[in-house]
Amino acid sequence: xPNFLHSLASPARFQRIANAxxxxxxxxxxxxxxxxxxxxxxxxxxxxxxxxxxxxxYIHVPAAWMATFCYAVMALLSASFLIWKHQLADLxxxxxxxxxxxxxxxxxxxxxLWGKPTWGTWWVWDAxxxxxxxLFFLYLGHMALSAAFDDRERGGRAAAILACVxxxxxxxxxxxxxxxxxxxxxxxxxxMDGPTIxxxxxWPLLLTGLGxxxxxxxxxxxxxxxxxxxxxIEVLQRARASGRG
Amino acid sequence: xxxxxxxxDMGGYAATVWPAYGVTAAILIGLLVAxxxxxxxxxxxxxxxxxxxxRPRR
Numbered sequence: 650x651p652n653f654l655h656s657l658a659s660p661a662r663f664q665r666i667a668n669a670x671x672x673x674x675x676x677x678x679x680x681x682x683x684x685x686x687x688x689x690x691x692x693x694x695x696x697x698x699x700x701x702x703x704x705x706x707y708i709h710v711p712a713a714w715m716a717t718f719c720y721a722v723m724a725l726l727s728a729s730f731l732i733w734k735h736q737l738a739d740l741x742x743x744x745x746x747x748x749x750x751x752x753x754x755x756x757x758x759x760x761x762l763w764g765k766p767t768w769g770t771w772w773v774w775d776a777x778x779x780x781x782x783x784l785f786f787l788y789l790g791h792m793a794l795s796a797a798f799d800d801r802e803r804g805g806r807a808a809a810i811l812a813c814v815x816x817x818x819x820x821x822x823x824x825x826x827x828x829x830x831x832x833x834x835x836x837x838x839x840x841m842d843g844p845t846i847x848x849x850x851x852w853p854l855l856l857t858g859l860g861x862x863x864x865x866x867x868x869x870x871x872x873x874x875x876x877x878x879x880x881x882i883e884v885l886q887r888a889r890a891s892g893r894g
Numbered sequence: 895x896x897x898x899x900x901x902x903d904m905g906g907y908a909a910t911v912w913p914a915y916g917v918t919a920a921i922l923i924g925l926l927v928a929x930x931x932x933x934x935x936x937x938x939x940x941x942x943x944x945x946x947x948x949r950p951r952r
Contacts, residue, residue, distance in 0.1 A: 691901065701905035705914045751925050759914040766910050871929045878936035885943040
């Protein structure tokens with residue numbers, strides 16, 4: 650396993666893998682998300698209490714899953730960069746944070762829209778919502794640090810440290826609904842005793858969840874390719890500038 | 895037609911459901927488009943720089 654991971658550190662190998670994976674992953678993402686959304690919107694039952702507002706769940710929950718999943722990936726990449734100095738890990742972490750920030754924003758906005766008719770409020774400072782808002786700020790901080798230094802290496806290192814330190818927020822988000830008295834409901838899918846949600850709702854939820862996961866991979870691969878190009882452009886521009894001077 | 899308007903009404907919760915799906919689509923499609931455009935812009939920039947490198951300037 651470590652050899653496989655270390656072999657992924659080669660940009661040339663990454664390009665080959667990315668170019669092979671991207672076409673079918675894109676089709677798969679569209680297929681899964683399309684099916685999940687159509688199923689959730691049109692062919693799943695309304696909730697006996699919430700009515701049709703429950704359909705927001707089919708995008709809110711997968712977005713929230715991806716918000717934390719993306720951060721975990723980013724933290725692992727950052728640790729890998731700090732420990733083994735893999736440049737590709739640094740580029741990949743930079744590529745990941747706007748994706749994570751987007752999913753977190755979706756989770757917060759759709760959650761707020763869902764909360765207004767069901768809870769009677771757009772927002773509440775309970776442990777789940779607050780810790781996810783902190784996650785959003787961590788993503789923004791990561792993006793700002795990555796771009797803040799003229800020396801990209803320093804910015805990368807600072808951002809990587811932030812990503813690793815901020816990882817403590819992940820178990821807080823996960824267990825917030827158990828450790829504190831929250832308005833946000835407890836886990837219905839990822840539980841020790843298995844899901845409590847009915848299959849008619851679980852299936853479209855899992856399909857969209859998987860679709861969002863594949864979309865994350867597609868977006869990440871595109872953005873890493875882009876970061877590799879930016880790195881190469883920077884090298885050539887520096888060589889040109891020092892050649893002239 | 896009535897089935898369509900019933901569907902769009904979302905049991906009276908149209909103002910909750912459709913903006914939620916709309917915002918999600920806007921953000922995800924926006925991110926994808928922005929990422930692809932940056933990728934092609936950088937490809938073009940790199941092509942120019944590499945061509946200049948091959949042609950030594952007097």
